[in-house]
Amino acid sequence: MKIVLLGSGNVATHLAKALKAKGEDVVQVYSPNLVNAKLLADSITAEAINDLNAVKTDADLYIISVKDDAIESIAAGLKAVSGLVVHTSGTTDIKVLSNQVKHAGVFYPLQTFSKTKEVSFDRIPLCIEATDAAQLDILHKLASKLSQLVYELGGDKRKVLHLAAVFACNFPNHLYALANRVLQQNDLDFEIIRPLIAETADKVMTNLPENVQTGPAVRADETIINKHLSMLNDMPGLQEIYQTLSNSIKLMPK
Numbered sequence: 001m002k003i004v005l006l007g008s009g010n011v012a013t014h015l016a017k018a019l020k021a022k023g024e025d026v027v028q029v030y031s032p033n034l035v036n037a038k039l040l041a042d043s044i045t046a047e048a049i050n051d052l053n054a055v056k057t058d059a060d061l062y063i064i065s066v067k068d069d070a071i072e073s074i075a076a077g078l079k080a081v082s083g084l085v086v087h088t089s090g091t092t093d094i095k096v097l098s099n100q101v102k103h104a105g106v107f108y109p110l111q112t113f114s115k116t117k118e119v120s121f122d123r124i125p126l127c128i129e130a131t132d133a134a135q136l137d138i139l140h141k142l143a144s145k146l147s148q149l150v151y152e153l154g155g156d157k158r159k160v161l162h163l164a165a166v167f168a169c170n171f172p173n174h175l176y177a178l179a180n181r182v183l184q185q186n187d188l189d190f191e192i193i194r195p196l197i198a199e200t201a202d203k204v205m206t207n208l209p210e211n212v213q214t215g216p217a218v219r220a221d222e223t224i225i226n227k228h229l230s231m232l233n234d235m236p237g238l239q240e241i242y243q244t245l246s247n248s249i250k251l252m253p254k
Contacts, residue, residue, distance in 0.1 A: 001142065002083075004028045004055055005046075006074050007065035008036040010113035011088050015065060018121040020044040022145045028056055052077030059083045061142070063107060068092050075100040084135050090127075090162030093155050098131050105130035105139050108158060109147075112169050125149040127158055178238055210252055217249035 001024050005016050008031040016026055026046050031037035034050040041048035049055065055062075057080050064074050064087040071087050075097050078085055085097050086105040097104035106129040111119060126143040128150065130136035136152065143150040153161065176197065180190045203212045216224035225246055232239035 001025065001061055002027055002056075002059045003061045003063060004030065004059045005040075005063050005065065006030040006055075006078075007063075007088075008033070008040045009065065010115055011109065012063075012065035013040055013115050014113050014119055014121075015063065015088070015109065016040055016044050016046075018146050024142075024145075027059060028054075030055060055081070057081050061086065061138070063088065064097075072096050072100070084130070084138060086130075086139065090165065091159050094129055094131065103131065103135050105135050106155075106158065107139060107143065108153075108162075110161065110165060121146040122148060125151060127151045127153045127161065129154060129158065175241075178241070182235075182238070213249060213252070215249070217246040218252075220250060 003019060003024055003026045005012055005026055005028065008029060012029075016029065019026055026044050028047045028049055029037045029041040029044075030049050030052065031040075032050055034048060037050055038048035040046075052074070055078065059081065060083045062078055062081060062083055062085040064071055064085065066074060068089050068091060071089060071092050075085060075087075078101055082102065084103040084105055085101040086107040087097060088107055088109065090108050090110070094104055094106055106127065108127040109121070110125040110127060113119065124147050126147045126149065128136065128139040128143050129152070130139055140150060140152070176190075179193060183190055183193070203209075216228070228242060229239055232242060
């Protein structure tokens with residue numbers, strides 16, 4: 001399959017390498033910043049471009065992997081193409097593409113990506129959607145080459161999934177950062193709590209999270225909660241977060 005990749009960020013980088021590893025022909029990488037386009041294009045032996053007018057019009061698939069607010073403007077520059085155009089967003093409606101191009105779809109990998117950390121697409125959920133059955137079949141075959149976990153999800157379900165992912169990924173990572181802040185202010189190293197983080201994550205691989213909740217809030221141990229709150233008197237923002245999360249845990253059905 002001849003593929004044009006529009007974007008050069010974290011998702012685009014990992015997706016390009018995964019496609020190349022499976023024998024797909026990524027012929028171009030577009031970015032408004034030619035240096036970024038070239039950096040990714042060179043790694044997969046593709047052409048780097050920074051002008052949408054230079055996009056090949058005979059490709060089978062065009063993957064838009066950019067910030068959500070840039071998807072529509074990129075799609076508007078692809079009106080001349082006849083191939084399938086998809087985006088990789090968890091929240092952007094497929095209509096943003098179908099209003100601009102003939103064949104539209106979604107190819108959303110549910111994972112957190114960093115350029116510096118390798119990931120295996122084999123166990124990454126790939127959520128797909130298309131405007132018609134023929135295009136959905138194309139995406140399903142491609143997704144199945146990359147991953148064992150392929151889900152056909154309409155826009156509403158995909159948006160809910162993305163919302164849940166923010167709770168499951170982005171917010172916990174921010175809490176790790178806050179934990180590190182507390183540790184650093186008391187001359188303690190984040191390394192000490194890495195095993196705790198790993199064990200907590202491991203538990204939810206085989207259990208529902210509400211069934212393995214621990215800590216003072218689930219025990220309704222107000223003495224400990226109040227001690228912790230008093231320790232945060234000089235950090236009112238963290239104090240508010242601690243109280244809000246503790247209240248939420250206490251309100252969870254038993």
